[in-house]
Amino acid sequence: MLTSSARFAMARPRAVLVAALLLMLVCGGFGATVKSHMVGGGYLTDSLESVRANDFITENFPGGNPNLIVMVSGDGGVNSPEVRAEAQRVTGELGGDPNVTGVQSYWTNLATRSDLATALKSKDGKRGLILATVTGTDTEVQNRAADISARLDGDHDGVEVRVGGMAGTFADINHQVEKDLVLAEAIAVPVSALLLVLVFGSVIAALLPVGVGLFAIAATMGILRGLTTVMDVSIFALNMTSALGLALAIDYSLFLVSRYREELANGLDTRAAILRSVQTAGRTVVFSGLTVALALAALAVFPQPFFKSFAYAGVAVVAAAVGASVLLLPAALVLLGDRVNAWDLRKPVRRWLGRGEPAPRPIEATFWYRLVTGVMKRALPVAVVAAAVLLALGSPFLRAHFGTPDDRVIGTFASSRQVGDALRQDFNADMAASAVAVLPGFHGDAKAIGAYAEKLSEVPGVAAVLSGDGVYATGTKMAAGVPQMIGPNGTYLSVGTRIAPYSPEGKQQLAALRAVPAPGPVLFGGAAALNEDTMDSVISRIPLAAGLIAIITLILLFLFTGSVVLPVKALLLNMLSLTATFGAMIWIFEQGHLSSLLGFTSTGSLDLFMPILMFCLAFGMSMDYEVFLLSRIREEWLTSDRGPAANTRSVALGVARTGRIFTAAAGLMAVVLLAVATSEVAPMKLFGIGLALAVVSDATVIRGLLAPALMRLMSTGNWWSPKPLAALHKRIGLEESAPVTEGDRTGADHHHDAHDAEADAHAAGEGGRMVSTLPHV
Known part of the structure; x- marks a missing residue:
């Protein structure tokens, strides 16, 4: 399949590239409005x-x-003429909006509801609240809240108006994420291009991955916009999948272009070098992309739209990155030929420094070969120390506390954050954190509701309970004559609290409220209940998702390597790497270290959704480098005598030939992810920093130290498989072929590596017919 797609692209390269450009423009235009959906x-x-x-x-x-x-504030206090006038203007504007219901405020309740008015006034008397409900679907509520915030938010003659609440918070997050995406791409694309020039030397070679990356970004926007027509798509997917598409496209292009240049240097002509690159690096890219896509697809087992949007969008974006790499690059490379090495900036720099061309060095003299050889000589102590360090880094994960995000995920510049901070600090009860006890179908005596409300008010940390019978505070009835809260279909009570809903104390308070005997079947809502229900729903599906990812990984790596040992080793190393990453994220984001440097607010808990998403992404990306490394090690192993010494040398040669490439790929991916971490939204910082750390540690500590050490300790056992599975792999396993034909070499005296020598020995025939395959394991 890969050979056919490469030949198709090489046969009509201009048509393929023009079609890609048109598709890029269509996707970019269609996806330009994705944020609003x-x-x-x-x-x-x-x-x-x-x-x-x-x-x-x-x-x-x-x-x-x-x-x-x-929130309306003024130095003169809530009863000053200027504050009252501004509050009346805001109340009137909200009351006249057909998409807003239930408008009430401190000022409207002052005369008739002094008890409720007191709850809507800050302790210092300078701030008053206006409460309302924005109606519509989730998307409509956020868009309408954004419009309301744009109209009302601001300072007017010394009076501050700030819009918050759940609707205002998500409106602010949406707006900020959109701005952050523009900044992240403005940083990631040029910096990646510069780093690629440093890696390749050639400007032309460096521009190829950037071009594929831009195509992936446009495709991502179009894919996300298409998904919004059939399902809810989280706003966080905008930054994350764009970063994923760009990072993977650059990663995969780097692998392919590097292999192509290597094959040219080894003497193959342009077309043969492209075919060989697609069949080796391209095969690895497809396999790696399949692993990443299936890891993301496991998110679909969670019922939340947040996860499902990443499952569907992530799979589509990975497919776009893989397709662009294995189809567009062959078309571009066949047009460029050996001009892919043009505009080599290293030459003028060497002339300026007065240095000549560096003499070619044997593979045994390279840094990576010497490093891995040294590691394998001390395999056991290196493996023990590296594993111990990673486990120590992961230890904070044992004390993790999870919760759902609130307005503190965004900076204090946002109006919703300012409202949230004021509610937590300056009011007797946090109106955004109130719990509600709903009794659907209740038609009993109102006195029973009053007695229930009184018992609820006795729960520690409850500021007041509002029921159809009155307002209760610490067990005392404060007032009567409150609005009717008993309807034909049931009733509800509003429970004001002084405790943060996402804290352990908030969880304990909710349990105490639920333990109070109710006069009928009761449902609890509000921030604390939403948090607990959501956590339970997510945690119950984690074993299924983790099991699917593990099984898929083991099967795919077995098909790739023919070994049952290497897949297990890869799984364990990935888990070790991710444990260290998550421990570091707990230390930074939950415990609050580096919060002032990174510009976020620690809430004492971590958004559970982000670690799960990061796990799937980081797991897939780790397999990306595992597959790339194993592919080259296996190439060397298949051409060896299959002895213990050959295993050691195969590992050293495989790392030596790929170390520079996957380290550069990890650096480039880290740049893209750290660009996402410039966001003013805390979950995006967590996502960017966490994944960047996972990628870099995996490409250095895992691939440079632990993997070679373990492969040396296991020796030829690395490639072991039971006879029935070995026979199965021979029938259905993934093998590669060497498309080297007569006349492909451009220089008879060119130095060949072991694989190329074997390919020369077996190649024969005319017209590019493939006549040999590498032997099975």
Whole structure:
């Protein structure tokens, strides 16, 4: 298949490149509006108890569970004429909006509801709140909240108006993520291009991966926009899948272009070098992409739209990156030929420094060969020390605490964050963190509800309970005559709290509230209940997702290598690398180290969605380098005498031939991911820094130290497989062929490596017919 696609691209290269350019323009144009069609969260599902509780209130008591909070502040206090006038203007504008219901405020309740008005006024008397509910689907709510924020947010004659609440928070996140994407790509693309020039020397060679990367970005935008027409797609997918597409496209192009230049240097002509590159590096790219795509596909087992959007979009983006690499690059390379090495910037630099051309060095004299040889001489101590260091780095993960994100994921410049900080610090009860107890179908005595409310108010940390019978604070009835909260389909109670809903104390308070005997079936909603229900829903699916990824990886690597030992080794090394990465992320983002340097607020918990997403991505990317390294080691092994010494030399040669390439690839991928980490949204920082650390540690500590040490310790056992499985692999395993034909060599006295020598010995025939295959394991 790969040979056929490469020949197709080489036969009509201009048509292929023009078609790719047109497709890139169409996808880019179609995907230009994708942001306005994405959702800010995607963390919830309709089956959760807390979601059903909130839906009940929305359907039966419009405005009873506000998602928009407007804070009006002034130095003169909430009762000063200027603050009151501004509050009345905001209240009137919200009341006149057909998409807003349930508008109430400190000022509207001051005369008739002094108890509720007190809850809506800050402790110092300088801030007052306006509560409302923005109606519509998740996407409509966020877009409408963004429009409201644009109209209301600002300073007016010394009076500050800030828009927050859940709707305002997601509107701010959406806007910031869109801005951050532009900045990240503005950093990643030129820096990657510069680094590629340093890696290749040639400007032309460096531009090829960049071009494929730009195609991947445009394709990603089009894919995401297409997905929004059939499902909810998380706004976080905008940055993450764009970064993934760019990073993988550059990665895969780097592998292919490097192999092509190597084959040219080994004496193959242009077409034979392209075919050989596609069949070796291209085969590795396809296999690596398949591993990454299947790791991402495992996210589909989670019910949340957040994960599903990454599963579907991630698979499509990986497919686009792989397809562009194995189809567009052969078309470009056949047009360029040996001009791929043109504009070599190293030559003028050497002339300027007065240095001549470097003399070619044997492979045994290279840094990577000497490093790996030294590692394998001390294989056991190196393996023990490296594993111990990675486990120590991962130890903070044992003390991890997870929660769902709130307004603190964004910087203090955002109005929703300012409102959230004020609610947590300056008000007796955090109106954004209130719990709700819903009794659907309740038609009993209102006194029973009052007694239930009184018991709820006695739970530690509860500021007040609002029911149809009155307002209760610490067990005392404060006032009566509150709005009707008992309807034909049931009733609900609003429970104000002083405790952060995502903290361990918030979880304990929710358990205490649920333990209070209710006068009927009860559903709990609100921030703490949403957090607990969501965590339970996600955690229950983790074993299934992890099991699928492990099984898929073991099967694919067996098909790739014919060994049952190497897949297990790869799985264990990946887990070790990811453990260290997650431990570092807990240390930084949960425990708050480096928070001032990186510009985020530690909340004492970590967003559970990000580690799961990072695990799937990092696992796939780690396999990317594993497959690339094993491919070259296996090439050397297949041409050897299959003895213990041959195993050691194959590992050394494989690392020596690929070390510089996968280290450069890891550096380039880290640049793209760290560009994402410049975001002002904390989960994006976590995503970028965490994955960059995972990629770099995997390409250095794992591939440079642990993998060679373990392969030396296992010796020829690396390639062992039971006879039935060995026979199965011979029938269905993935093998590669060497398309070297008569007349391909351009210089008879050119130095050949072991693989090329064997290919020369076996190649024969005319017209490019493939006549030999590498032997099976």
